[in-house]
Amino acid sequence: MWKPAPNKLTSPKYLSIATALEHDIQTGRLVEGDRLPPQRELAYQLGVTLGTITRAYAEAERRKLVRGETGRGTYIAKTSSTHSPLNLMPNTEGIQSYDLARNLGMAHLNPDLGSMLRELSEDPLVNSLNEYGPSEGTPQHREIGAHFLSEFYSAPARPSQTLVTCGAQHGIQIALQAMFNRGDAIAVDAMIYPPILSVLPALGLQIVPIDAECDANGHMGAMSADALEDACSKHDIRGVFLIPNAQNPTTHTMTSKERQRLAAVIERHNLTVIEDDPYTPFISQKQESFLELLPESTVLIGSPSKVMSAGLRTGYIHVPNNVKTAFANAIGESTWMASPLNVEIVSRWIMGGELQATLQIKRDLLKHRYHALKAMFPAVTLQGGEEKLFTWMQLPEQQNAELVEQAALLRGVEVLSHRHFQAVPRTDTNALRISLSTIAQDTHFEDAISLLKDSIDQLGSNQTPRPMVG
Incomplete structure (x- = not known):
């Protein structure tokens, strides 16, 4: 019967038990259909109260890890593979809900799609966009993709090595499929973009978490x-999966020295780099990309989705020349091709200046919201910047981030604790990721961070959380 190590449980213990359960599912120690021990038995084994185990099992059920069967017990659920936390946090019914969890890139500021569709409708060649095309994209679209990577990523991109994908997420999946075999181990940050924690195991790839450097704060x-x-x-x-610019969730942008030190290790051990850079266009001062440092062993993934076109699902991937065919096959096998119509719209926005104009508008809004956040919370707790779509907030021990997440949800605010990003079963990190880029109205954003502050303060004073009344 399953039992977590008692000496590794932290406070609050019910959350620690639920997190240990989630980790053992991720690593394959527990699989669908496995039965968990009866609550009283586990409480005795761990030396905790029955109420602690009841809360732990309830939290595991909330995370969709387990299912309870009346009269039979609690079992690992069919849907127990790790999913993005964004599917686990429903809006609170009957109240105004504020989204500080999802990272949607200020979609309300995207270019006018209606205007572009009218422009396309008058183009005599528009019907050619309704046909099958090459899996890697048309030569013209690949050339514009290489221009995008060169202009907004400062990367030495070549059209012949640039392929079109259905967004960055699609690019990640085909890169992992094309470059690695089942059983291969991939190094990732100890705190990492949540879908990686499900994509890698689904492809039979092992996750090896690597600790980060930390500063004095x-x-x-x-x-x-x-x-x-x-x-x-x-x-x-x-291989190694990296987000060098505005790392998700910590927001850290690697210095040139950090990149060079990592590149030396990567080259020494002949590793393949998956360089995922969805936030790079927002960064004004560009550092050298790993594509520039290690051109023969780097796959660079870029996308204009966060800047201007999330709904059009268009991305670009720059690959080593000797594996280009493998990538084209992976695209073809997954979706045949990215939609030529969508890619054409994105291409016209890139070349027509809409991307640059939209980018500047969004930068201005991010700057305003980051300063609003700094005015609300102590600056020393915040890790982020004026050009980051989210902020990473460190919390003191008495304000447990997982409890803050739950308390905030009762107030109608969705936010993500460090738990959703951790690639290790136990961590000393106690932090929240706060999105600046999903709530459309500034007044609503200010309301949301005010309610979040109330939730944090309430945990510091041990008050009972009170739901909002809508």
Whole structure:
């Protein structure tokens, strides 16, 4: 029967037990249909109260990890593979709900799609966009993709090595499929973009979490080159997944020195780099990309989705020349091709200046909202910046981030704690990711962060959370 290690449980214990359960599902120790021990038995084994186990099982059920069967017990659920936390947090019924969890890129400021559709309707060649095309994209669209990567990523992109995808998420999946085999180990940040925690196991790839460097304030920096070196000596690591600019969730942008130290380890161990950069266009001062540092072993994934076109699902992937055919096949096998109509719209916005204009408008809004956040919370707790779509907030121990997440939801505010991003079963991190880019109205954003502050303060004073009345 399953039992977490008692000496690894932290306070509050019910959340620690639920998180240990989630980790054992992720790593395959528990699989669908496995029965959990009766609550009284587990309470006795761990030396905790029955109420603690009841709350832990309830939290596991909320996370859709388990199912209870009357008279039979509690079992690992069919849907127990790790999913994005954004599917686990329904809006609170009957109240105004504020979304500080999802990272939707200020979609309300995107270019006018209606105007572009009218323009396209008058083009005599528009019907050619309603036909099958090459899986990697048309030569013209690939050329514009290479221009986009060169202009907004400062990357040495070539059209011949640039392929069109259905967004960055699609690019990640085909990169992992094309470059690795089942059983390969992939190094990732200890705090990482949540879908990676489900995509890698689904493809039969092993996750090897690598610790980050931290500064004097406890702010997380780049993946530690020394920790990566050590991991390579212990595991047969084949690749490394990196978000060098505005890392999700910590917001850290790697310095040139950090990039070069990592590149040296990567080159020494002949690793493949998956360089995921959805936020790079927002960063004014560009650093060298890993594509520039390690051109023969880097797959660069870029997308204008967050800047101007999330609904059109268009992305670009720059690949080593010797694996281009494998990538084209992976695109063809997954979706045949990105929609030529969607890619044409995005291409016209890139070349017509709409992307640059929209980018500046969004930068201005992010700057305003970041300063609003700094006015609400102590600056030393915040890790982020004026050009970041989200902020990472460190909390003191008495204000447990998972409890803050739950308390905020009772007030109608959705926010994500560190738990959703951790690739390790246990961590000393106690933080929230706060999105600046989903709520459309500034007044609603200010209401949301005010309610979040109330939730944090309430945990510091041990008050009972009170739901909002709508």
